Amino acid sequence: MDTSTHQPSLLQLLREDLNCVFERDPAARNRLEVLLTYPGLHAIVAHRLAHGLWKRDLRFAARWLSYFTRMFTQIDIHPGAAIGRRFFIDHGCGVVIGETAEIGNDVTLYHGVTLGGVSWNPGKRHPTLCDGVMVGAGAKILGPVTVGKLARVGANSVVIHDIPESMTVVGIPGRVVLPEDQRRQPQRGIDLDHHLMPDPVGRAVATLLGRIDDLEAQLVMLKREQAAGRQDLVEAGTPANNARIVTIH
Template identity: 55%
Template structure:
């Protein structure tokens, strides 16, 4: 079993980091306040940048439970790291009741973290999240061990996790990767990858993304099972042709054309 380390993924920032910066010698009260409000402003703009339905700052502040959950976590994490753990758990439970999003105060979450819709999201104690990560509703970042050490995932910078996906265990999802809706990920994922299916099948991008914008194009996901079946059908047809010495009869199910399967008697 792995041993949990307090080392944070690149870009990870919490209220503790802000407190350490603000308490440096020479910091004025005005400068400390500016750090605090800069953090809140960055959280707000992460929503505006990634949700086209967000029309104004006021709407984001009042109507986005994902933002409320992030702010609640930043407070509870600060309490957790200052050994006020019971109070931290109480604050996190309050946030859970108000938002439907459960984030353990021990989780380490970086800047520009966005939870869209959010209901049913669960983030475990030893989860580590980098900068610019996006989660959708129903996502679980869960543990697979009774070990009190590191047992939850690490998401590196700019990872996007689709609705209903489960990322389980002390694994790492590499930077700039996208996990498709309802995928179940139990093994580490290289950077610049797309994961689909149950269990998750990893497709490494042939070219790294050139855009710095979050990869939110959920309609573009590989169909690893469909493509495999299509290749098998073509292979079987060729084998039949070689055995019969002639063209094989038309199969009941044809390989996909334009993304569609066709068959005379084909139902699911």
């Protein structure tokens, strides 16, 4: 999370939200198109206005603006949620962000993501996403858990525990799939390669296939040695049919 004391203006935040679309979506062609046709951008613009009303205790106005925005964007962001800079929602349909959610800078969400709660008790009950987090389509992050800096949540995963920074989590419930010494380090600031998730089943099958190849190579070598040994016996004058040679089938 950004700990700096400098508070950017609303105009600066909106300008950054617009610019970050071009960094993370190759389909974005020009500013006018993005301004008019990107529901994710519309939702974050409306949320920044609603959040300002919320902090001024204009709660009904904030909730009404949030409700109105949801009708047109299919993105439900509670006006109480705290969202950092350069936030990007790709496609957007079905995204839900709860009241006490906290989102850092340079975070990316895909459609169908839920940052939800698991308790009716007041207080912190929604997730915290640190800087640079990427959450794949359909993922659910539930409860007051913390997703560490630059972590990635795979599509359709369900996260109910904290995630260390720079780690990848997949599955239901979400599990870290790589040990610390095997983490894939992104080559650029924002890692959008969420399709490059580790595949433990595929890795196990590949290991088995490699072992089979090794055994077949050893079998071929043994057969060649056997044939060479038979030939040596024949050349030495010993009848091949009297030699005690074990045939490998």
